[in-house]
Amino acid sequence: MAVGRIEVEHYRRSFCLECVHGKLGHHLALENKYVRVFKVEVAPHAATLMHRHRHDYICVTLGAAHVENDVAGKPPVRITLQDGETRFLPGNFAHIAKNLSDQPFRNITIELLQDEKARRSPPPKWDEERGLHILNGGTEDNLFVKDGARASELQLQPGGVLPKHHHAGPYLVVAVTDLDLRSDIEGAAPSQVRLKAGDVAWEKGSLTHALTNIGRQNAKLITVEFQ
Secondary structure (H helix, E strand, C coil): CHHHHHHHHHHHHCEEHHHHCCCCCEEEEEECCCEEEEEEEECCCCECCCEEECCCEEEEEECCEEEEEEECCCCCEEEEECCCCEEEECCCEEEEEEECCCCCEEEEEEEECCHHHHHHCCCCCCCCCCEEEEEEEEEEEEEEEECCEEEEEEEEEEEEEEEEEEECCCEEEEECCCEEEEEEECCCCCEEEEECCCCEEEECCCEEEEEEECCCCCEEEEEEECC
């Protein structure tokens, strides 16, 4: 019973995620009406503060990781994560993340700020919610649709091409590797996309384009699309 009281007290005293900006590895990178995005880095064998996720969120791991997830009121769970692994987690809980490895634990945490509205509304219609596509020099994997947002993973070898496709709404780009891409936009001049691993970028959408990896290394990125 005493343990339960302690857990409840820890939950009450936990910080909301947006309140831990700049504390123990949480840095706000981007915020708009759709998402609140944090760059997270936890030193080897260190831990975050107890913090509360009020919204559902997507987590993109940067680099292989071995962590312990200590959710208030539940037993600790140890998790092994791969570079670029992307997971959806329902919100409304408080936890501490402990880094069990000798390397920094890095991730991009993407809070879905329209989650409650999405649960009350009919789900948007996507051309595809899940599916792996083999490209000319790469793959596109539609991972999941949650809270009206679609998460996809794109991998392109040097010279690889994602054919022409349309973004009806805005979308977030998370660079898992360094990116050097050319975007051939319908009705406009080509543009270059250069991002470092761990960078994020917000695109307004309402465009049709193709992507080519013009770099010398494999490119890997995650997109989170909205309608």
